[in-house]
Amino acid sequence: MSARPPATAPVLEARSLSVGYAGRAVVPDLDFTLEKGRTLSLVGANGSGKTTLLKTMAALLAPVSGELRVLGAAPGAFPARVAYLGQFHPSGFVLPLRSIDVVRMARFASLRLMGRATREDERQVEQAMAVMGVSALRNEPLDVLSGGQRQRVLIAQALARGAELLLLDEPAASLDGGGRETYRGVLRDAASAGCSAVVATHDIEEAAASDYAMLLAQRVVAFGRGREVLTAEALLSTFGLVVRYGEGGVMVFEHEGDHHCGGDGRAP
Amino acid sequence: MILDALVSPFVHNGFMASALAAGLLVSVACGIVGTFVVLRGLAFIGDALGHGVLPGVAIAMLLGLPGMVGAAIGAAAMILGIGFITRRSRLSSDTAIGLLFVGMLALGVAIVSRSGAFSGDLVRILFGEILGVTRTEILLQLGATALIAAVALVCRRPFLLLCFNPEQADTSGFSSKVFHGIMLALIALTVVVSFRAVGTLLVFGMLLAPAATAALFSRRIGTMVVLASAIGAVSVYAGLLASYHADTAAGASITLVATLVFFASLIGRQVFRRQARPSAADRSQEAAARPAAGPRQAAAP
Numbered sequence: 001m002s003a004r005p006p007a008t009a010p011v012l013e014a015r016s017l018s019v020g021y022a023g024r025a026v027v028p029d030l031d032f033t034l035e036k037g038r039t040l041s042l043v044g045a046n047g048s049g050k051t052t053l054l055k056t057m058a059a060l061l062a063p064v065s066g067e068l069r070v071l072g073a074a075p076g077a078f079p080a081r082v083a084y085l086g087q088f089h090p091s092g093f094v095l096p097l098r099s100i101d102v103v104r105m106a107r108f109a110s111l112r113l114m115g116r117a118t119r120e121d122e123r124q125v126e127q128a129m130a131v132m133g134v135s136a137l138r139n140e141p142l143d144v145l146s147g148g149q150r151q152r153v154l155i156a157q158a159l160a161r162g163a164e165l166l167l168l169d170e171p172a173a174s175l176d177g178g179g180r181e182t183y184r185g186v187l188r189d190a191a192s193a194g195c196s197a198v199v200a201t202h203d204i205e206e207a208a209a210s211d212y213a214m215l216l217a218q219r220v221v222a223f224g225r226g227r228e229v230l231t232a233e234a235l236l237s238t239f240g241l242v243v244r245y246g247e248g249g250v251m252v253f254e255h256e257g258d259h260h261c262g263g264d265g266r267a268p
Numbered sequence: 269m270i271l272d273a274l275v276s277p278f279v280h281n282g283f284m285a286s287a288l289a290a291g292l293l294v295s296v297a298c299g300i301v302g303t304f305v306v307l308r309g310l311a312f313i314g315d316a317l318g319h320g321v322l323p324g325v326a327i328a329m330l331l332g333l334p335g336m337v338g339a340a341i342g343a344a345a346m347i348l349g350i351g352f353i354t355r356r357s358r359l360s361s362d363t364a365i366g367l368l369f370v371g372m373l374a375l376g377v378a379i380v381s382r383s384g385a386f387s388g389d390l391v392r393i394l395f396g397e398i399l400g401v402t403r404t405e406i407l408l409q410l411g412a413t414a415l416i417a418a419v420a421l422v423c424r425r426p427f428l429l430l431c432f433n434p435e436q437a438d439t440s441g442f443s444s445k446v447f448h449g450i451m452l453a454l455i456a457l458t459v460v461v462s463f464r465a466v467g468t469l470l471v472f473g474m475l476l477a478p479a480a481t482a483a484l485f486s487r488r489i490g491t492m493v494v495l496a497s498a499i500g501a502v503s504v505y506a507g508l509l510a511s512y513h514a515d516t517a518a519g520a521s522i523t524l525v526a527t528l529v530f531f532a533s534l535i536g537r538q539v540f541r542r543q544a545r546p547s548a549a550d551r552s553q554e555a556a557a558r559p560a561a562g563p564r565q566a567a568a569p
Contacts, residue, residue, distance in 0.1 A: 058439050079441030086435050095307055095431055096486040105432065108425040109440040141487055 009072060011036050011165050011196040012057065017066035019049065019056040025064045026052045027218055034198065034212065036164070039191050041207035041226065042200040044216035045239050050200035051087065053216070054167050057198060058084035071164065080110035083161035085154055087169045099145070099153045100138040103129055106160035128160035129153075131186050147174045155183060159190070166190065166197040172206070184209070204230060277512045283399050284512065290401040290465045291504030291522060293409040294474055299497030300420045301458045302479030303489065304451055307431040311476055312362060313350060313452065316369035317459050318472045320346030322376025325393050325463070330383060335393070336408065339463055343456035346372065350452070396467030396519035398508075405464055412461040416454055420493075423450055428489060466519040473523035474500060481530045484537055499529060 012034040020026040027049035034040050042050040055061045056068060059076025071078050083106065106128070107121045129135045132152045142150060151174045158166060166187075172180045184206065187197060191211075199210065207213045213229045215221035215238040222234040278284045305314045324342020325335045346368070353364040380390050420427065426442035430451070434444040455475075462471045482495035507522030514521075 058435075060435055060438055076438075076441075079439060082439070084435070084439040086433070088433075096483060096488055096492055097432070098487060101488065102432070105425075105429060105436065105440075108429060108442075111425070112441070113422055113425060 009036070010034060010069070011038075011071060012040075012198070013067075013069040015067045017056075017068050018064040019052045019061065020064045021052065021061065023064055027216060027220070028064075030066070030220060032212075032214070032223060034196055036196055037191055037194045038212065039187065039197045039199065039210040040212040040214060041210040042198065042214050042216060043202070043204065043207045043230070043235075043238060044221075047218070048216040048238070049218055050216055051169055054084070054169050054198060054200055055086075057165075058082065058167050060084075080161070081163055082165045082167065083158040083163035084167040085158040085169060085171055087173075094143060097142050098139050099134060099142060100125065100129065102142060102153055103157045103160050106157045106162075109161060124162050125160045128156040131159065131182075131189075132156040133182055148176050148179050151175055152179060152182070155186070159186065164195055166195060166199075168197065168199045170200055170202065172201070172203060204235070273513065274509065277509065284508065286401055286403070286406060287398045287465075287508055287518060288505065289406050290398055290409060291508060292501050293406070293413045294462045294465050294471075295478070295500030295504050296497045297409075297413045297416050297458045297462060298471070298474040299478055299482075299495075299500050300416055300493050301454050302475040302500075303482070303493045303496050304420075304427055304431065305455060305475055306479040306483055307489070307492075308451070310451075310455070312365060314455050314459075314475050315472050316350065316365050316372075317343055317346050317452075317456050318463075318468045318475075319369040319376075320349070320372040321456075321459055321463060321468055322393060323372055323379055324376075325468070326376045326379035326383075326389075329389060330379065335464065336405075336460055339460040339468075340456075342372070342376075343460050347449075347452050347456055351449075392467075393463070394467050394469040395517060396463065396465050396470060398465040398518045398522070401464055409461045409465075412457055416457060419450065419454060423447060424489075427451065431489075466522060470519050470523040473527055474503075477523070477526035477530045478503065481526075481533045484533055500526065503529060 010033040012032070014030045014032050017030040018025040018028040019030065030053070032040075042053060044050050052061065056063055057070060057075060059070075059074075063075075068075055070076075071081055103125050104117070104121075107117060107124065111117060111121065126135070129138060132155050134149065134152045134156055137145060137149060137153070142153070145153065151171070155168075155171055158168065158171075172183050175183060180203075187199070191197065197210075199206070201207055208226050208230050210226045212224065213226045214223045215229060215234050217238050221237045222229045222231075278288050305311060321339040321342035324338035324340070324345070326338070328335055328338025328341075349368050350361075350365055353368060354361045376393075377390065380393070383389055426437050426440075426447040429437035429440055429442060430444060430447055434448070437444040437447060458475065459468065459471050462474065466474055478500040479492065479496040481499050482492045486492035486495055503526035504522050507525040508518055510516060510525070511518040511521040
């Protein structure tokens with residue numbers, strides 16, 4: 001199932017990898033590589049293993065078995081070169097912090113304990129806020145922002161790391177239409193600048209536009225080029241219910257679960 | 269003379285000057301550590317640590333050792349206990365930590381009750397004896413406060429990440445376990461060096477009240493630390509003064525002022541906000557600028 005490409009050193013390399021919690025595998029036997037500058041979408045229902053796989057890449061979970069190399073080393077070896085944006089932000093919003101302070105935290109991975117922030121650090125922060133359209137909110141405390149504005153700030157935080165690999169867990173879930181457009185443009189620009197990305201998403205359209213897509217249902221249902229993988233049959237195995245409409249368009253529903261995941265999109 | 273009443277108690281009485289120095293050091297240590305206790309919601313663990321040192325102090329007293337040594341051992345035992353519980357227990361950690369600290373409190377009281385001057389000793393441990401602090405104790409406090417400030421300064425980035433989201437600390441290359449451990453150690457050190465001044469029971473008030481008050485008015489964590497220390501210092505001064513003139517217990521007076529300042533600030537802020545509420549036109553503009561759901565709602569996981 002690995003898609004082996006022209007040779008550049010892979011950013012991600014999984015061999016017989018099983019990911020899960022406390023020694024119990026959620027998704028077994030993963031084999032894939034991701035090259036520099038490529039994007040991979042993880043598609044699947046709640047509980048399918050998207051977040052577990054992302055957290056393993058981010059070194060928040062240890063692999064249950066098998067091997068995973070991130071930038072040629074064990075996960076977590078290069079915090080400054082990998083940015084992770086998780087789904088939950090437990091206590092962050094009641095802190096006395098301005099938006100810009102949140103984005104500045106991205107630089108801590110390279111500044112370490114005592115490094116002094118330089119102009120270059122500040123430039124990365126300003127640029128990330130500018131591309132996500134939140135420069136005007138720089139001095140706003142986080143708790144007065146709307147859900148969508150906060151998510152833009154958090155995406156800006158991930159970008160400000162200046163990472164070679166972005167690991168994003170449903171980054172566009174709380175964004176409005178404009179926000180999603182901005183985010184997609186930013187991801188395209190990052191990829192063309194040589195940055196790789198793994199994105200867990202419910203948005204079939206986004207997954208189809210990425211270089212690779214992996215359909216997960218506690219196992220790998222399909223893996224390959226974005227548009228080739230997202231067939232109605234594969235989506236049926238992943239989500240349980242697919243409604244066809246229009247010319248080749250599909251709409252996907254989860255057959256259980258408590259939140260809407262139906263991206264509508266066009267699969268070939 | 270009003271000025272006389274405000275200043276002379278500290279100028280003419282050595283014990284009042286010592287008490288002020290000890291209290292100011294407590295304010296700084298509690299301002300720094302309390303900020304992280306409030307922001308991380310560790311109040312309960314702070315409370316548990318405060319009570320957990322009691323058996324250590326009691327045993328030290330029985331053996332004729334300095335109270336601080338016993339307090340340090342008690343705090344270390346409590347941290348290990350809390351660590352064990354949070355890893356192993358299937359109960360909510362609140363329940364287990366609650367039981368642990370009540371158990372330690374009971375053990376402490378049981379040990380103290382074997383000594384001749386039971387109630388006097390217990391009151392001194394629980395509520396402090398700021399008017400009796402010695403020069404050596406103040407020097408120890410000074411060293412500990414400097415250490416707390418230095419560690420907090422060095423660890424400010426991982427501490428901020430921990431407050432924001434422990435996962436971010438880990439993905440930024442700062443082990444959340446290690447820095448959480450350091451934070452607990454700082455809380456323990458604060459409790460250990462402050463208990464002589466304000467007691468194991470009241471130190472919790474000094475840890476929480478000034479930092480909670482500062483949280484109402486701060487937009488940055490650095491500001492919050494400075495403000496919390498300043499509010500603590502004012503509470504110490506006002507509390508000692510009240511104690512001197514009204515002949516009330518010093519440690520309790522200080523903590524009482526600190527908590528009163530918090531509630532007065534909370535009420536004052538509500539009133540001020542109501543008065544300063546924007547006009548309807550401003551509000552509709554604001555609403556247009558923020559179309560999404562209320563921020564607090566959206567923040568709930």
